[in-house]
Amino acid sequence: MKIFILILQLAWFIALAPFLSGFITKIKNNIRMRKGPSIFQPYYNLAKLFAKSEVISETASWIFRVSPLVVFSSYLTASLMIPVFILLKPFSFIGDFLALIFIFALGRFFLALSALDTGSSFSGMGSSREMFISSLVEPTICLIVFSISLQFGSTDITVFSGMHTVSIAAIITALSLFLITIAETSRVPVDNQETHLELTMVHEAMVLEYSGRSLAFLEMAAYIKQMILFFLIAQIIFPVYLPGPINLVQIFLWCLWYLARITIVAVIVAFVEVAVAKMRLFRVADFLGFAFILGIIAVVCAVMGV
Amino acid sequence: MQGLILSGILISTYLMFIAKRMSALTRVFALQSFFLFLATYIAAKELGQLDLYIVAGLLLVLKVLLIPMLLGKIINKIKVSQDLGLFINAQISLFCALFFTFLAWVFSARLNIPGSHTEVGVFAIAFLVVLTGLFLMISRATALAQIIGLLAMENGLFLFAATVSGGMPFFVEIAIFFDIFVSVIIMGLFVYKINNLFTHIDVNKLTRLKG
Numbered sequence A: 001m002k003i004f005i006l007i008l009q010l011a012w013f014i015a016l017a018p019f020l021s022g023f024i025t026k027i028k029n030n031i032r033m034r035k036g037p038s039i040f041q042p043y044y045n046l047a048k049l050f051a052k053s054e055v056i057s058e059t060a061s062w063i064f065r066v067s068p069l070v071v072f073s074s075y076l077t078a079s080l081m082i083p084v085f086i087l088l089k090p091f092s093f094i095g096d097f098l099a100l101i102f103i104f105a106l107g108r109f110f111l112a113l114s115a116l117d118t119g120s121s122f123s124g125m126g127s128s129r130e131m132f133i134s135s136l137v138e139p140t141i142c143l144i145v146f147s148i149s150l151q152f153g154s155t156d157i158t159v160f161s162g163m164h165t166v167s168i169a170a171i172i173t174a175l176s177l178f179l180i181t182i183a184e185t186s187r188v189p190v191d192n193q194e195t196h197l198e199l200t201m202v203h204e205a206m207v208l209e210y211s212g213r214s215l216a217f218l219e220m221a222a223y224i225k226q227m228i229l230f231f232l233i234a235q236i237i238f239p240v241y242l243p244g245p246i247n248l249v250q251i252f253l254w255c256l257w258y259l260a261r262i263t264i265v266a267v268i269v270a271f272v273e274v275a276v277a278k279m280r281l282f283r284v285a286d287f288l289g290f291a292f293i294l295g296i297i298a299v300v301c302a303v304m305g306v
Numbered sequence B: 001m002q003g004l005i006l007s008g009i010l011i012s013t014y015l016m017f018i019a020k021r022m023s024a025l026t027r028v029f030a031l032q033s034f035f036l037f038l039a040t041y042i043a044a045k046e047l048g049q050l051d052l053y054i055v056a057g058l059l060l061v062l063k064v065l066l067i068p069m070l071l072g073k074i075i076n077k078i079k080v081s082q083d084l085g086l087f088i089n090a091q092i093s094l095f096c097a098l099f100f101t102f103l104a105w106v107f108s109a110r111l112n113i114p115g116s117h118t119e120v121g122v123f124a125i126a127f128l129v130v131l132t133g134l135f136l137m138i139s140r141a142t143a144l145a146q147i148i149g150l151l152a153m154e155n156g157l158f159l160f161a162a163t164v165s166g167g168m169p170f171f172v173e174i175a176i177f178f179d180i181f182v183s184v185i186i187m188g189l190f191v192y193k194i195n196n197l198f199t200h201i202d203v204n205k206l207t208r209l210k211g
Helices: A002-031 A041-051 A062-081 A097-117 A121-152 A168-184 A212-237 A248-275 A281-304 B002-018 B022-047 B050-078 B090-110 B117-139 B143-165 B170-198 B203-207
Strands: none
Touching: A002 A041, A002 A062, A002 A212, A002 A248, A041 A212, A062 A097, A062 A212, A097 A121, A097 A212, A121 A168, A121 A281, A168 A212, A168 A248, A168 A281, A168 B002, A212 A248, A281 B002, A281 B090, A281 B117, B002 B022, B002 B090, B002 B117, B002 B143, B022 B050, B022 B143, B050 B143, B050 B170, B090 B117, B117 B143, B143 B170, B170 B203
């Protein structure tokens, strides 16, 4: 039964993550009075990419070939670490909440490394920018983890799913995590997913050299990462107590509730992305500095117990 | 509710550290004062004292509305650039803010204040606000930032008094408000005159006297 649930969770993440991205694009286009691509466009893209053959640069080493798989599997592992349907921690032997951050970091590291591998100047620039942003993001994520751990007295990730009330510390934590999510999922004030414009190239620049199946894996990894972060926000703002016993009907209900919560977060993200203008790269430090402040306030509030 | 107000004060205090423009700093000050007003109003409602209602009203009128408006007017009138003149840039100021938070926390934890974590927290935040005022006065070059620094220190002292003894005596409070208001007017005029004479309000350059 446990195995079944795990496979379900894995399938859930893989099946639903592209949908979330398509959904956000759709909302953004509707706000701008455009029709936009179909919600299922990310699936079509992935199917197309999987069918295509791959072009690999002659100067590329094995890192270039391996890293899409490493990135993909690291985010997939991260998705298994958070309890979605039931209180189950199959990967608790790996570690706690902090381990999740470092699994994220592993994927990011390999992505940046593979971008440097071919020697293309564009992807090199992309990875340098990505490292700049992530060096500002990671301290804040650590603060967020500390805040949550202080509120619940443990760094175990399942404690986090047993949340009952929404305290002020939790709200501020969610705000901070929201700003971080915008930076991490390369959304507008920090990066822009829609264009390949030089100025906004962070994530898009890094995957510039990839094609075919590898590109599909990298895109899938980005979708899964986005879904994990959205889920964490949703779990903080709309806490749900996950029950211990396993029951198929209940799991179905959780699926619906899960979808509803994530959709709300996605709508907020879409609105923010439309409302805000792209920032200059060096203004991003201010933006993430603000997220850092919120993280500290969340920790202070958690210490005070409000 | 108390937690909301405290986190509001904390957020506005940190915003003071990263404000780069004069108008932003005045607005943040107004925000901080507004949260202080809320705290006082709630205390007044709980205790049912007329004195506290009057103090809260004065806070709202003077610090949230009148003083920021006055300062805004001065900023518009003197037509210097909006730049605050940061000696220490916003990011490093932020690290200073962290250090101050830590300092305030350690200090208030040592004091053996009776009560829960929240009481210690309120005391620490009050201390942090006082330190913020001091920091603003030291690390910003323009005269306007010094005024706001002074006002922020006063806010911190108000919070201090409220936590330690449930507020200062009524007449002292009124006198302080009067003092603050008059001093802001005088300092505002002073800034205006400095600007007329030197065409800037950078306090560092004041040592070079113009004949």
